[in-house]
Amino acid sequence: MLKCRYYSKNTFLTAVFVVFIILTAHTQQLFAQVTGGSGFNLSLSEAVQFAKSQNKNVQAARIEESATGEDRKDAYRAALPTVNVSGSYQRFSDLTLFTEGLSHSTTGPRKPTPNAAALGVDALFNIYSGGRQRAFQKEQSSRLDLAKLNADDQSGNIALQTAGQYLDLVRLADLRKYIQDQLKRAQTRLKNINTLYKNQKVTKSDVLRAEVMLSNVELSLQQTENNISIANQRLDVMMNVPDSVRLNPTDSAAMPKPRPESLLQLIERAGISSFSVRKAAENVEIQRARVSGIQSANMPSLAFYTAYGLNYPNYLFFPSVNQAYAVGFVGLKAQYSISSLYHNKSKIAAGKLRVRELELQQQATADNITTDVKSYYIKYIEALNRISVNQRSVEQSQVNYRIVTAKYFNQLALLTDLLDADNLLQESRFNLIKAQTDALTIYYHLLYTSGNL
Template identity: 30%
Template sequence: MTTYKQPIQGKSFFLGGLLMLAQTTYGQHISHTTSNKVSLNLSEALNRLKENSPYLLQARIQTEVAHEKVKEEKEIQLPDLDFHASYYRMSNMVEYQHADQVVHYQTIPDIYDATVNVKMPLYQGGRIKIGIKQAEKRVEIAQLQEKQVYREKALEVIQTYLGICKLVALDSLLKETLKEQNERLNLVSAFKKNGTITKEEVLQASLQCSNSTLDILTNERNTKVLLNDLKTLLQIPERDTLLLDTKSALSMNHTELLIDKLQEGALNREEVKIKQQATEINELGYQSIKASTKPTLSLFGTFGYNYPNYMLFLFPPHPYLYSLGRIGIDMNFSISHLFKVKTKLAMAKQSIELAQVQEKIQKDAIQDAMYRRYMAWLETQDKIKVIEKAIAQANENYRILKQKYFNQMALHTELMDADTALFRTRYQLLSAQIDAVAKYYDLLYTSGQLN
């Protein structure tokens, strides 16, 4: 595969100036009633995510549960210790020797016992060790899922944060444009008083100002929505006011990106490793089924006190307390299981093959997604260069038409079209620059390097 190498382009003074202007007024139009002010740059937002996210807390608890499952599997190796005690009363025994002859025997009515039983597995065909290994693999999966949840939520925070940056920059651009339009409206109104232009042109200029004002209001509402989304992600109280360092989020030093290294890193993503662990768990499951065909050995022992003594098989029993203990080895082997296990083994093999296919599909999907995102990122770099040239042309076009209009050499509609074209190219530039940063982080996420 051809290797592409492209560094992140430096941010232009245009976007930097917009964000510097926005930072001075940003906290004002988003503030609520009495509340705390929370200042966050992007790194601080990600740290707050790690501390407060309920999704991460859920993943951590699932990891802890997986660790407990390992302990549970290891406890199977420990001996089982039981204590049994009983007390009951027995009636006298009546023996019917013949139809007309009944013999009564006196018994000892009070009977009790106290017994301790111990049983410890010695050999289970390897099933205990296999069970422990499977539980340990599930711990690794839970840990990978925890990292995956963090990366997914971190990307969501980054995209939301950058979305706010775009809207804040757009707010400054809209207000700057509205200021220019208001100045032009004042001049057009002055020309109208002198009778050099028509009322229609004044109305057009006024309508353009009204539209820009509506755009500012819409943009502010959209900003509040994204701020609320970010508060929810970071578990910040809704009444608090967020103050974001929008400039630093876009001026970070980004490393160079190589598609080969990105795709190599993508194959180490949590999703791929989870599929690999799933394959290994299925392989262990196959081994466990095979182990179930082997005999099991257990060490057992019992010791107890009993009263009265019925162990002599004499009647009446001896009215004495006695103790008795046993120790030995118990073996169990299921012959029928040798025939019944064949279907289970075949199904276990198919599960292994299915897991391997799913792992391959996952790798291919990630590599394809990696390449598409890399090409999209390269496109943003080329787009920025083109738009930077277009914005210079739009500026010059607007300057010329503005001069012509006030010299009565151009129509007002031509000036408005030039103004709209200038605004559009300026917005395209700030949008492309922020999209380039967003796609950069998206690349890091897809390649598994967003940690």
């Protein structure tokens, strides 16, 4: 009996221990998933597309587009008949009659009854109003198109800013990698210089300068880490995700760049496809619709109207009869405002002048857009050439650093030459990263300016 109890107790403890190990491992796995030590991997195109749909400014612009769509629906519903239902009830006081001024009066009940009531329905349908309704509908349709363009423009602008923040994060990530390489070189260099100093082959000043160089690199790495955190938060805001989300770019500064020949079609159509040009064109259409609405006041209007009602008492007969009656009618109503011939003359002239003004602004905007796009294209080609030059500079600076390093540790060069060579290598790498990210930034500017982002 005691042996059985002993085995049962051991079995129970073993089971508890196994369950504890499983729960601990599962908890650690969940914690690793939640904390996301490696962060969330994201490509440039994914970041841009996510920001275009989730950014708060873009969402606000889409809401305004929906609101403008409702305004357009309201403009078309305004062409439907106007129908009113009305009802009333009155209870009259006694009737006081005065004779000889106000000196003599008699009072009696109101004939035929002190009660009165009415219940009726009337309708009005516009048949013709000189094109006023059509002009209003055209204006609201153009406003809806303008709201869509504003939303697309806002979306493209956010995409451009997101691409800039993403490329800034890419530049800093590559910069951190090169600074870490420089830190390893500085640590190895200081270790070797200390060895040379112990062997009395270099002076103490070389050791101190190497230590100062190492401290500067460490500070530069810390600064870069802080800049990465700031850039990550800015990108989180652009994409409307929590600030705690860590984004890791999967694209590098060396990602493929579009060939200049593939951008020529964008440049040719920039004067038409640009958001600014298209919005200017919609403003012209809105003003034209306003002019049509003003001109419609010079035309006659024709409307069909009808009514039917139940009234009490009957005032159609004399004397009035204490009875209810129902009656209705149908008819046409024509109206023409003669004063519109001189009241609207200046309004029409001012409206047409504003149309001309907006047309000139549209042409000026198209010219400016074409100039900007061509400028970006030239700068893009320049940036691609700068990449090629900086790539050769990196190769040459790497060879130069190896040569100067060998010379220094063979006592054939000064430490100043070695540090200069190290700084030159680091600067050439930084310039290459900047040239690569600048080229992509210019490319996205070109896409946005031409209305293709």
